Amino acid sequence: MPIKKILIVDDSPTERYIISEILKMKGYEVSFAEDGDAGVLKAKAQMPDLIVMDIVMPGLNGFQACRAITKDPVTEKIPVILCTTKGQETDKIWGMRQGARDYVTKPVSSIELLGKIAALG
Numbered sequence: 510m511p512i513k514k515i516l517i518v519d520d521s522p523t524e525r526y527i528i529s530e531i532l533k534m535k536g537y538e539v540s541f542a543e544d545g546d547a548g549v550l551k552a553k554a555q556m557p558d559l560i561v562m563d564i565v566m567p568g569l570n571g572f573q574a575c576r577a578i579t580k581d582p583v584t585e586k587i588p589v590i591l592c593t594t595k596g597q598e599t600d601k602i603w604g605m606r607q608g609a610r611d612y613v614t615k616p617v618s619s620i621e622l623l624g625k626i627a628a629l630g
Contacts, residue, residue, distance in 0.1 A: 512558040512630040514538045518548030518574065519563040519592070524615065528561060528592065531619045537626075545569030549577045552584045559626060561613075564593040564604070572607045579608025588629050592617060 515537050519525050529539045540555060542548035545562075546569045552560060560578065564571035571591055578584045588610040593600070596614040604612050611625045 512537070512626055514540070514555065514557040514559075515626075516540050516542060516548065516551055516555060516557040516560045517562075518542045518545065518551075518560060518566075518571070520544055520566040521563070524563065524592075524617075528617060528622070531617065531622060532561075532626075535623060545571060545574030545577075548574050549584075552578050552587060553581070556584070557587060559629065560587055560589045561592050561622075562589055562609075564591055564595050564600070572604060575604065575609050576607040590622075590625055590629075592622070 515532055517525050517528050520543055525541050532539050542551045544566045562571045575589045590611045590613060591604045591609045592613045594615045601612045610629060613622050
């Protein structure tokens with residue numbers, strides 16, 4: 510399934526802007542959620558082709574939101590790429606155990622992010 514619609518879940522307006530500009534330049538349709546709770550709700554309502562999600566957010570963090578999305582029969586097929594400043598190997602392993610399909614550290618490299626998206630599509 511080709512990836513066209515991407516949901517960005519991040520509490521930082523700056524990070525949402527940076528990631529959305531990278532994605533829009535490649536023709537992706539982008540929507541936003543400002544925290545994990547909103548991300549889970551928007552994932553169900555919009556059924557995006559991919560979710561790019563931060564980990565450190567108020568309320569439901571990215572690990573919890575990723576787990577909720579990937580374990581729900583309605584949204585389990587939506588791939589999640591965690592995109593965060595948490596760059597320790599243990600964070601990456603834990604993220605993948607929560608159901609994430611890939612992991613990118615900030616500051617975001619457009620080449621790395623777009624390559625990971627292409628590999629999923």
